[in-house]
Amino acid sequence: MTALRPDLAIIAANVARGTRVLDIGCGDGALMAALRDARGVDARGLELDPANVAAAVARGLSVMQGDADVDLVDYPAGAFDYAILSQTLQTTRRPDLVLDQLVRIGRRAFVSFPNFAHWRVRLSLLWGGRMPVTRLLPLQWYETPNIHHVTIDDFRALVAARGLAVEGSWFLSGDSLTSAAAANFRAEHAVFLLSRPD
Template sequence: MSVQAALRPDLAIIAANVAAGARVLDVGCGDGSLMAALRDTKGVDARGLEIDAGNVAAAVSRGLSVIQGDADSDLAGYPDSSFDYAILSQTLQTTRRPDLVLEHLLRIGRRAFVSFPNFAHWRVRTSLLWGGRMPVTRLLPEQWYDTPNIHHVTIDDFRAFVKERGIAVEGAWFLSGDKSTTSAGANFFAEHAVFLLKN
């Protein structure tokens, strides 16, 4: 199995679209899977910021440069344009101020990858409509009381957000399960989205 094939689908999309030899900051890098893949396959100089101490230890044990920190409070210390890419995968919806985190990403990186679960997916809508309860799915496995997701963003919300701020979308990918789906109807049919942004 290739390194990219072993990645979560949204991370595989990001890995495929990061230029070889780039400087990357992975915010909310988890155990460093994406960083290791980028280092090993593309010679990327990858740095990571991760809030969970266990994940930091796992990433460091892979020989990665990862520090413990919080996207909401620790991005302000990074200089402007210090990375080619700033990456925020499956973390946007867990931050207290996603608008400010995105501002920092686009300030720190020349480009930013952002991936997030789509809370307007038809299964989520159906669960609320027919069951009257917050959904628990394969991709959103936590109960309402223990979920880290505090901002329930949809693809259309995110599209409106970047348009209002004049942020250019250089690429967008949509996933239904682990497979790509089209942009048309993505707000209804896609479970996850990946955007490549540039100020």
């Protein structure tokens, strides 16, 4: 089995065995396959890119082509134990509304995203005056699917404004975990586990 991207490995390690999962923006289904094979999870997926849908289906996964901005409303409330949105939030038109749907559909929601307040991003803007191109943000500004440049502190504020509970948070610098101290400055990626308080 191919090693999972670091944020996906964190999610996979924290999904309970035998649960029902909806992976939104599932790509080629790497996380879904890992959850199915290692944790006995009933994993379903929603993916915009038809080539990724075909790749996931070829793995024997249940994936539908769809758009998180418009198709999540069709899922019933509480239909899944977990809704997962990995490195997709910043590509949606209305991240706030997508987040609302995640915690409606899933009893818990994992969200991972690149942190645009990381010190290398700040340095690139300060010294070069240009949008950064890094290992984790490898595309030029005009070809990136990222349309919202979210920071960890922005996301925390959105979660608080929506009245959501943070059950867990993990921060990555490169491919390694880093502490929560100054995460908005030090972390390149963040993973949050959220729920809606009863």
